[in-house]
Amino acid sequence: MDKPAKKQGPIRFEAVIPMLIVVGVIVLYFSLFFDTHLRRGIEYAAAQANGAEVNIGRLRTSVFGASVLIADVQMTDPVQPERNRLQVGEIRFRMLWDALLRGKVMIDEAAVEDVQIDTPRQRAGYVLPVEPEKEDDGPSASDRMLAQMKEEFSGNVVGDLAAIAAGTSASEQIKLAGGELKSSAHLDGIEKSLDETEQQWRERMDALPRGEDFNVLRDRLGKVQLKDFKDAAQLQASVKELQSIRDDLDAKSKPVGEAGSKLSGDMGSLRGSFSALDKVVRDDVRGLQARMHLPSLDTATLSRALFGMDVLGQLQQARGHMNQARQYIPAGSAEKKAKPAASKSRKGRDYAFGKPRGYPAFWLRRALVTSTLSGGRGLSGEILDVATDQQLVGRPLVATLKGDFPQQGVAGVKAELVIDHRTAEPVERLDLEVGRYAVAGRSLVNSESVTLGFAKAAAASGFVAELRGEKVDMRLSNRFNDAVFETSAKSAVVREMMAASVAGLNTVSLDARVSGSWSDLDWKLSTNLADALAKGMGRYLQAKMDEARKRIENLVNDKIGEQKQRLLARRGEFEARYQSALAERKAQVDKLRGELDAARKELDKRKSAVVDAEKQKLKQDAGKLLDKWRR
Amino acid sequence: MAILLKQLFALVRLLNSDTGTNQIAAGVACGLILGFAPMLSLQALLVFVCMFLFRIQIGAALASAFFFAMVAWLFDPLAHLIGSAILEADSLQALFTTMYNMPLVPFTRFYNSVVMGAGVVSILLAPLVFLASRRLIAAYREKVVARFRSSPFWKLWSGTVFFKWYATYDKLHG
Numbered sequence: 001m002d003k004p005a006k007k008q009g010p011i012r013f014e015a016v017i018p019m020l021i022v023v024g025v026i027v028l029y030f031s032l033f034f035d036t037h038l039r040r041g042i043e044y045a046a047a048q049a050n051g052a053e054v055n056i057g058r059l060r061t062s063v064f065g066a067s068v069l070i071a072d073v074q075m076t077d078p079v080q081p082e083r084n085r086l087q088v089g090e091i092r093f094r095m096l097w098d099a100l101l102r103g104k105v106m107i108d109e110a111a112v113e114d115v116q117i118d119t120p121r122q123r124a125g126y127v128l129p130v131e132p133e134k135e136d137d138g139p140s141a142s143d144r145m146l147a148q149m150k151e152e153f154s155g156n157v158v159g160d161l162a163a164i165a166a167g168t169s170a171s172e173q174i175k176l177a178g179g180e181l182k183s184s185a186h187l188d189g190i191e192k193s194l195d196e197t198e199q200q201w202r203e204r205m206d207a208l209p210r211g212e213d214f215n216v217l218r219d220r221l222g223k224v225q226l227k228d229f230k231d232a233a234q235l236q237a238s239v240k241e242l243q244s245i246r247d248d249l250d251a252k253s254k255p256v257g258e259a260g261s262k263l264s265g266d267m268g269s270l271r272g273s274f275s276a277l278d279k280v281v282r283d284d285v286r287g288l289q290a291r292m293h294l295p296s297l298d299t300a301t302l303s304r305a306l307f308g309m310d311v312l313g314q315l316q317q318a319r320g321h322m323n324q325a326r327q328y329i330p331a332g333s334a335e336k337k338a339k340p341a342a343s344k345s346r347k348g349r350d351y352a353f354g355k356p357r358g359y360p361a362f363w364l365r366r367a368l369v370t371s372t373l374s375g376g377r378g379l380s381g382e383i384l385d386v387a388t389d390q391q392l393v394g395r396p397l398v399a400t401l402k403g404d405f406p407q408q409g410v411a412g413v414k415a416e417l418v419i420d421h422r423t424a425e426p427v428e429r430l431d432l433e434v435g436r437y438a439v440a441g442r443s444l445v446n447s448e449s450v451t452l453g454f455a456k457a458a459a460a461s462g463f464v465a466e467l468r469g470e471k472v473d474m475r476l477s478n479r480f481n482d483a484v485f486e487t488s489a490k491s492a493v494v495r496e497m498m499a500a501s502v503a504g505l506n507t508v509s510l511d512a513r514v515s516g517s518w519s520d521l522d523w524k525l526s527t528n529l530a531d532a533l534a535k536g537m538g539r540y541l542q543a544k545m546d547e548a549r550k551r552i553e554n555l556v557n558d559k560i561g562e563q564k565q566r567l568l569a570r571r572g573e574f575e576a577r578y579q580s581a582l583a584e585r586k587a588q589v590d591k592l593r594g595e596l597d598a599a600r601k602e603l604d605k606r607k608s609a610v611v612d613a614e615k616q617k618l619k620q621d622a623g624k625l626l627d628k629w630r631r
Numbered sequence: 632m633a634i635l636l637k638q639l640f641a642l643v644r645l646l647n648s649d650t651g652t653n654q655i656a657a658g659v660a661c662g663l664i665l666g667f668a669p670m671l672s673l674q675a676l677l678v679f680v681c682m683f684l685f686r687i688q689i690g691a692a693l694a695s696a697f698f699f700a701m702v703a704w705l706f707d708p709l710a711h712l713i714g715s716a717i718l719e720a721d722s723l724q725a726l727f728t729t730m731y732n733m734p735l736v737p738f739t740r741f742y743n744s745v746v747m748g749a750g751v752v753s754i755l756l757a758p759l760v761f762l763a764s765r766r767l768i769a770a771y772r773e774k775v776v777a778r779f780r781s782s783p784f785w786k787l788w789s790g791t792v793f794f795k796w797y798a799t800y801d802k803l804h805g
Binding site for chain 1: 711
């Protein structure tokens, strides 16, 4: 049934041909399909990082040369998908086989040629949907801070001002806005506190000694013998009784004194509550202003409204790049090999056993960036030491770029980026200057009642950002020269107001500084456009805004005035009543204490007479005894 | 797929024959190492080369690799702990540093805690699995195959024309 087993050795010689076939297939794959598949893979990964489509025109690899050529790279701008944010003509690099055999990528020198920005695309690139950030523990403090700033900057202050200029009835808005006031609640609190204090004082006054208690002591004092003492013992008894009465008086008068201090304290606290009411009223007025969209005309608020979102956008961009840099180039640490965390993933943990002069997982030592256009203009720069382990490499990443993008109207670009992750505190620093770039159709204010923007301007920009650990220091200085504004409004008054505000303003400056930690940023923004708008709009709006503000104040005062007066009167009456009652008790105590002092003085006087009489008597008795003895 | 099925049929046939015990046991042991190692790694490639070069039953290796890969997945946290302990051992740091900077060796991904843990466990268990497989195959042939061949069903089946035709075909072309 079973065929007899053939005698076979341990080596499978018959597998040689199939193995050769497998090797052949692999070689064929690398020759024919690998480049295409690698190109698709890079396009996919780059699109994920870019947030929009990335195209690579041509990719060629050489296995033996370990070289790669990537040509015609186009990165779609996610904001304007019909344009590329970056286009690169050619990227060439050669890897070292010595490093590749160790599972590392080491590029000695790369060339990046024909770099251009903001170029048109043949067809609009697809944009990846923005995925909401997954936060296990909710948004971090820095996210909350940035979201708060975004909310503040996205408010339409200029639009609100224009609406007021256009004649929106303030009184109607006030009616709508006047709901529950904090000051009313505050007054209710004061009333409650006054009720409780009054109740406590009623109980305290009941517990204080009354007139009859002092009369008892006075009766005891009346019974004390102050004259006609027969001997010293009688006098001593009177002194003792007098002291006892004083002790009792002291015990009874102590709560009266304490009550006086307590009354001062309670009255002080009530006065404090009434003082705090003024602040709450101011808060109410401010709150109502906000609910009515009655903005301030101060330049700081206007500056933030005009350019806050721009600055915030740049900050968020810087933060995004910082996070990516810190993810791919981990900061160095004294304890190089961290203890493995509890098995949170099934992928385990990779350990690095680097040694001096060893290779990091990735190291691009030098990349030359060039873009030469006709007339010798163009771009040049270099990128040094892009490495996944800067501690091992011993050098920070430094990228410099200098030149122009004439086709885009951008000139005088100078940029230096330093990413230093060699120590435990990562540092990223970008110094960017753009000498001149054209601005056209840039909107600054966009609301229903008014729009304002640059029709055209020639801008220059300076941007310096240093991110050190969790600290931020970002400075931005923009100049918009030869500015031509475009503004539109439904209301003729608003049109006139806006035109008058920006008339004669040829150069707009913007200076911004954001500093502090990511969770607590200090924003300073100033622009002469805000000054001009504040001044120009002020002429039209100040009277209306003052009137509206006055109406709000009146509304608040009307709402709380009666209650406030009633409570103030009650507090005055309460203070007077208890101060008078306490003064009366204190007078009784003082009177009795005076009587006790007088009695004491009388006794002291009698005491001397009694002692003298006793002495005289003793002297006489002694003389008699001596006479008797002599005889 | 056809090659895979052919290998699996060959495994069944070999299992039911009286020969090839060592080939099957070696295949199971190789499958253990394959299942515990990452698919794209130097050690997996070496095992594949060995499977092709030496007379190891490929069907047994692939089937057991599939089975042991699932076992390895279940024991990943344990492998991570073992691997971490080995990779953090002070006495081995110099060895690992040398290996890490040697050509080709990093492609084993030995520096990963799960790979190291699973790799060490699989290499230690491979001889035991080889010996255990031999015993199990012998027991299977003795207890299951022999009893099945003496059953009336098998006798009836082996008497059919179709079976005789297949046996002749197998003798000539198998």
